[in-house]
Amino acid sequence: MSQSLWVGQPLWLPAKTTHQFPKLSGRHKTTVAIVGGGITAALTAHSFASAGIETVVLEAGAVARGSTAASSALILQEPDLELAQLADRYGLRSSQRIWQLGQQSVRDLTSLLRRLRIRCDLAGRSAIYYAADAEALERLRQEFQLRSRSGFAADWLGVRELRDTTGISGRGAIRTHGNAQLDPYSACVGVLRSAVAAGARVFEHSQVQRIEVQKHGVRITTPHGTIDSQGVVIATGYATRYFRPLAGRFRLYRTYVLATEPVSARQRAELGLSDVMVWDARRPYHYARWTHDRRLLLGGGDQLVRPGQKRQRQFERARTELRQYFEGVFPALADIPTEFAWEGLFAMTPDSLPYIGPHPRYPRHLFALGYGGNGISFSQLAARLLLEQWRGVKSRDHTLFAFDRTRRS
Ligand SMILES: Cc1cc2nc3c(=O)[nH]c(=O)nc-3n(C[C@H](O)[C@H](O)[C@H](O)COP(=O)(O)OP(=O)(O)OC[C@H]3O[C@@H](n4cnc5c(N)ncnc54)[C@H](O)[C@@H]3O)c2cc1C
Structure with a gap:
């Protein structure tokens, strides 16, 4: 799938492209590499770097110019499926927990943006x-x-x-x-800058072409550089061509x-x-x-x-x-x-919830993919759950967004 993530003229994009981050060149090492430069990658990079984990972000084009730039950025607590529809699928207890996590994610995201003083026209709103x-x-x-x-x-x-x-x-x-609303481009760039201030390194125009799993980590290849990393987070929005076996899920x-x-x-x-x-x-x-x-x-x-x-x-x-x-x-x-x-x-995805976590086919990978119409709240959730998973924390919450979550029989 190589088509552009949007066409037309998104409101949020500044008229001039300003070059913000360097291109990856040469050989590097890190603890975690994140593929993608949208709001999911930005929040995940901030969460990992703030926890003292050495973090590198690799974006194929310019950051914040994928789906994030096209977003209407209604930051809703509610998933695309109504509570009753989710309960039919997963039972009431799990569905209530998914909804609670949605509420918590909006609270976490808005307090993070306020704490970091990111200028993104953030405003609290009721949703009707x-x-x-x-x-x-x-x-x-x-x-x-x-x-x-x-x-x-x-x-x-x-x-x-x-x-x-x-x-x-x-x-x-x-x-x-x-609920809340914001300018998604400014929020994404602002969070990435804060991630850099917390120690992350961000590279643009550095498309990931290959990820080889090795004994103690992964080797990631871009057109002009390589990175050896203990693990990799895939935050490319959906399963790109590289992860073709997963494409049928979207x-x-x-x-x-x-x-x-x-x-x-x-x-x-x-x-x-x-x-x-x-x-x-x-x-x-x-x-x-x-x-x-x-x-x-x-x-x-x-x-x-x-x-x-x-x-x-x-x-x-x-x-x-x-x-x-x-x-x-x-x-x-x-x-x-x-x-x-x-x-x-x-x-x-079939249930409108994202996939957050590992997949048995891809060791040393964590995924954060498949955000529906209200994906930004789930990007915040991914940033938290992936850090827990990286640290080996076990939580029932992880199973709700796992690749192997199952429909209630
Ligand atoms: C028109 C529209 C309206 C929306 N409205 C809302 C809304 O109101 N509220 C809401 O919460 N959500 C909304 N969404 C959804 C929300 O925008 C997305 O869930 C969110 O932006 C996804 O962010 P992301 O970082 O996961 O993906 P993206 O922003 O798409 O970022 C993925 C990045 O990965 C990069 N990439 C891909 N392959 C590679 C590679 N091999 N190497 C390196 N980089 C790579 C891409 O270049 C891209 O920049 C909307 C989406 C659209 C399109």
């Missing part, structure tokens, strides 16, 4: 998950009850409260507090995002959306949030990647459909032009 029709309403009511019984605090919004808070004419909604989707021009106070009042993040209960889902500079960010409409598709043509069609969809939701949007539009790839 709404039903547009009667069928979704029934499902959401049951989901709300299950969440309440499980101790996950939330409010139920009726038709009027939903409209007053979001401007949306829907049937009902679940509102949760304690399905790749294209997802679409629009950002409007900055909106005036009058237009904002007409739209009716307050400072919350909203997403609908449809599949594929749609979501909206405000940016720091008063743009409305609108996304969703995911489509499965199939061979032979004309990507640019599909992008043009999907962005038009997305715009039409949201003009139906927010009629006042009709007068507000789109300024940025982009499409990004993401890898989805």
Whole structure:
């Protein structure tokens, strides 16, 4: 799979490319090498380097310019699957634990970014998950009850409260507090810089071409250098060509995002959306949030990647459909032009949870792959779980995200 991770013009990317980190050349040694330079690699590098472990990051292109640059960066506590859907699959206890880990990851990530003073427009937000029709309403009511019984605090919004808070004419909604939003490019670069301050070394334009497992570690080869390392973390988003035997575990989707021009106070009042993040209960889902500079960010409409598709043509069609969809939701949007539009790839696992941990086929490797639509919270979780695994700490939490997790019979 060598296609670009996104097309179009992501809002977050600075106009000029600034060279930030050197290219790997010559022979080096380290304790852990991390392949990838997105938010997962950044948080993992920071976690390992802060624990005093010698760490090297190897990015094929420039850091933070993969899926991370395309992200809408709604930092949600909730996985893509509802609690009830996860419970059908794994039982209620495991699903509750996955949800608790999601909540903890958002808390950990936001406190880390604040503690490191990373300027990434981080802001706490409530998330509103709404039903547009009667069928979704029934499902959401049951989901709300299950969440309440499980101790996950939330409010139920009726038709009027939903409209007053979001401007949306829907049937009902679940509102949760304690979520966040940010600029993913700045967050990623900021965390990488902090990892460097904690002792990590970062190399860009250093594509990993080969990883040989040796007696006491791995030898990693890039076009101009090699690294001998005790182990390697693969944080490339999904299983790249190099890990072809794992590819069947992922399905790749294209997802679409629009950002409007900055909106005036009058237009904002007409739209009716307050400072919350909203997403609908449809599949594929749609979501909206405000940016720091008063743009409305609108996304969703995911489509499965199939061979032979004309990507640019599909992008043009999907962005038009997305715009039409949201003009139906927010009629006042009709007068507000789109300024940025982009499409990004993401890898989805069958249960929408990432794979975090070892795989028996690949000794001395740890993986952090397969983040769905809300992957950034799980990147934070990966950074913590991988450090525990590296140190040999045993935890039931590791089994929830292991490659061999099994569906409840
Ligand atoms: C359009 C879109 C919207 C999204 N919205 C949200 C959202 O609202 N909230 C949320 O939480 N998540 C969202 N996501 C998902 C989230 O962005 C991802 O889960 C996250 O960015 C993944 O980060 P990563 O570091 O794992 O992968 P990436 O950012 O893709 O980084 C992987 C890196 O690995 C590098 N690489 C690959 N192969 C090699 C190699 N051989 N050698 C060296 N480097 C290599 C690539 O160049 C790339 O930079 C969205 C994703 C998309 C595409």
